[in-house]
Amino acid sequence: MTTQVAQFTILQMVNLSKEVIEKNYLSIKHHVEEAAVKSGRSIEDIQIMAVTKGFPLSFVELSVQAGISLFGENRVLEADQKYSHLLGQVELHLIGHLQRNKAKKAVSLFRCIQSIDKLETAEVLNKYAQSQGKKINILIQVNTSLEETKYGYTDTDKLYREMEILQNFSQLHVTGFMTIAALTKDEKKLRTCFIQLRKLFNNIKERFSLPQCNVLSMGMSNDYIIAVEEGSNLVRIGTALYGTRRGYYG
Numbered sequence: 001m002t003t004q005v006a007q008f009t010i011l012q013m014v015n016l017s018k019e020v021i022e023k024n025y026l027s028i029k030h031h032v033e034e035a036a037v038k039s040g041r042s043i044e045d046i047q048i049m050a051v052t053k054g055f056p057l058s059f060v061e062l063s064v065q066a067g068i069s070l071f072g073e074n075r076v077l078e079a080d081q082k083y084s085h086l087l088g089q090v091e092l093h094l095i096g097h098l099q100r101n102k103a104k105k106a107v108s109l110f111r112c113i114q115s116i117d118k119l120e121t122a123e124v125l126n127k128y129a130q131s132q133g134k135k136i137n138i139l140i141q142v143n144t145s146l147e148e149t150k151y152g153y154t155d156t157d158k159l160y161r162e163m164e165i166l167q168n169f170s171q172l173h174v175t176g177f178m179t180i181a182a183l184t185k186d187e188k189k190l191r192t193c194f195i196q197l198r199k200l201f202n203n204i205k206e207r208f209s210l211p212q213c214n215v216l217s218m219g220m221s222n223d224y225i226i227a228v229e230e231g232s233n234l235v236r237i238g239t240a241l242y243g244t245r246r247g248y249y250g
């Protein structure tokens with residue numbers, strides 16, 4: 001954590017104005033809108049999340065002033081440092097891997113955990129949510145690129161088996177699915193990842209009774225347009241809003 005703190009201090013000195021964030025946000029919104037229309041939807045159907053991992057608290061505060069209300073963070077401790085005083089104002093999601101020893105804290109911070117990649121994590125979350133009297137939304141993370149560095153379900157049969165249990169936790173609502181596409185500029189490969197998640201999403205909704213399951217979280221700065229064309233309704237954007245992260249190992 002010491003590196004995190006040091007890094008925030010360095011980044012605090014970087015200047016980024018509310019106007020720049022607004023301009024970037026509008027430009028992203030414009031691209032999302034075009035892609036939405038191409039796929040028979042409208043901009044209202046799609047949520048744009050600001051991913052603030054590796055960026056300082058000042059960026060978060062400027063974003064709130066710019067009217068952004070949905071945020072994503074990768075790490076529980078970093079999220080706690082930056083957001084504990086803002087939770088009444090914004091909706092915060094965890095989009096990075098959740099370790100079980102951080103589950104209790106996670107329950108108090110996040111409205112949604114987008115990175116459920118195994119049953120055990122959900123079990124622990126449910127337990128803490130119960131003791132804190134909270135309900136939490138979860139997304140199932142699927143590793144569509146099969147890259148070994150990425151988390152997420154790869155075995156569909158296993159996911160189907162675990163869905164039987166995941167759908168029944170008293171404090172957790174399965175509200176959708178999330179993926180990180182392949183690390184590539186190859187449009188066809190990216191599209192394949194997104195199509196795969198969309199199909200899985202549709203199949204699972206057919207097979208299970210999941211009335212609240214409607215989020216398809218896919219697309220980041222370099223691939224969100226393709227993701228929306230392929231059905232994404234939640235894009236997670238960091239770099240395109242705030243610029244390049246320095247020295248962040250996420």
Ligand SMILES: *Cc1c(COP(=O)(O)O)cnc(C)c1O
Pocket residue numbers: 051053074095096180219220221222236237238239240250
């Ligand atoms: C960092 C991150 C993002 C945002 O990535 P950018 O390329 O900066 O837009 C989105 N989703 C997840 C899971 C991430 O870890």
